[in-house]
Amino acid sequence: MPQIKEITVNQLNTAEFIKDKAAEISRIVGSGVAINALSGGVDSSAVTMLGHKALGTRLKTYFIDNGIMRDGEPQWIVSVFKKLGVNVEIVDAQDAFFGALKGVIDPEEKREAITQTFYKKVFGKLVKESGAKYLLQGTILTDVDETVAGIKRQHNVFEQLGIDPQEAFGYKIIEPLVQLRKDGVRKVAEAAGLPASIYKRMPFPGPALAARVVGEATRERIALVRKATSILEQELLPVKAFQYMAILHNDRVTGMRDNKREFGQQIEIRCWDSVDARQARPTQLPFTMLEKLANRLVTEVPGVVSVTYNIASKPPSTMEAI
Ligand code: XMP
Numbered sequence: 001m002p003q004i005k006e007i008t009v010n011q012l013n014t015a016e017f018i019k020d021k022a023a024e025i026s027r028i029v030g031s032g033v034a035i036n037a038l039s040g041g042v043d044s045s046a047v048t049m050l051g052h053k054a055l056g057t058r059l060k061t062y063f064i065d066n067g068i069m070r071d072g073e074p075q076w077i078v079s080v081f082k083k084l085g086v087n088v089e090i091v092d093a094q095d096a097f098f099g100a101l102k103g104v105i106d107p108e109e110k111r112e113a114i115t116q117t118f119y120k121k122v123f124g125k126l127v128k129e130s131g132a133k134y135l136l137q138g139t140i141l142t143d144v145d146e147t148v149a150g151i152k153r154q155h156n157v158f159e160q161l162g163i164d165p166q167e168a169f170g171y172k173i174i175e176p177l178v179q180l181r182k183d184g185v186r187k188v189a190e191a192a193g194l195p196a197s198i199y200k201r202m203p204f205p206g207p208a209l210a211a212r213v214v215g216e217a218t219r220e221r222i223a224l225v226r227k228a229t230s231i232l233e234q235e236l237l238p239v240k241a242f243q244y245m246a247i248l249h250n251d252r253v254t255g256m257r258d259n260k261r262e263f264g265q266q267i268e269i270r271c272w273d274s275v276d277a278r279q280a281r282p283t284q285l286p287f288t289m290l291e292k293l294a295n296r297l298v299t300e301v302p303g304v305v306s307v308t309y310n311i312a313s314k315p316p317s318t319m320e321a322i
Pocket of ligand 1: 243
């Protein structure tokens with residue numbers, strides 16, 4: 001396994017990086033076609049811009065609507081890229097993902113179910129249909145580190161685990177960002193012309209809202225955490241934190257509403273200060289802000305009777321709950 005040579009944010013010359021990577025993509029793909037999946041995160045957005053620069057319309061960009069994204073996400077991302085002259089096609093794959101997640105409660109099994117559905121089932125089909133031999137992907141160095149260290153299997157890391165994508169899925173993967181960490185990717189994204197709403201965007205995990213549901217990720221439970229996420233993102237918008245999230249717990253607790261007992265749902269809020277996600281501390285949010293958030297969650301999200309705020313650091317916590 002070749003050692004990946006890190007480019008730190010201080011070493012990074014964005015104009016040169018973009019030029020070199022676009023040239024490398026052109027060279028590898030030749031006169032063929034490549035495809036990529038855009039999730040709207042800063043990594044896949046930056047890769048889309050690099051691929052677009054290198055290949056123009058010979059890059060087919062898809063947004064896989066897996067049913068576990070945030071509210072309104074597919075349409076918003078398509079509109080952002082339309083303004084940049086990049087055509088993005090939405091692929092409805094909700095049934096495939098919920099089918100694969102049915103009955104799965106173990107965190108790593110969930111990740112594996114999502115990975116297999118994404119790369120083999122949904123993407124395998126798109127690759128066949130498009131005639132592409134290459135998949136452009138936004139893997140970054142931190143994804144590789146955490147996977148190799150066995151902390152969390154990032155759903156986009158293969159080679160470092162001894163998996164040959166060509167053999168496993170029938171296509172080759174190109175990873176132009178693998179020498180960078182998040183801070184470097186943000187600079188590349190900005191230099192590539194993406195708007196601040198993308199290059200400053202909080203990280204969001206590949207397994208999406210399924211990483212924020214402890215236990216089975218059913219359509220109903222995802223809808224609940226999606227609603228909580230949308231309220232949380234509105235309320236914490238002014239907060240300068242690395243990342244914030246709402247988590248739906250598996251065990252219920254006794255609450256009361258309208259003078260009746262309600263054995264309801266628990267939402268945990270996490271909000272992190274961090275530089276590169278390797279270590280993190282909970283943000284000292286104003287208590288009034290937490291109270292307002294809790295109030296909205298118990299009134300606007302059906303069945304929620306308990307809201308907690310995580311105050312443990314990473315490590316030993318991790319940022320996501322699963
Ligand atoms: P953890 O939970 O490992 O998260 O402390 C560190 C950072 O990585 C993101 N994360 C993931 N991203 N697939 C991803 O693409 C995953 O399985 C995954 N798990 C965590 C997380 O959101 C945080 O920014």
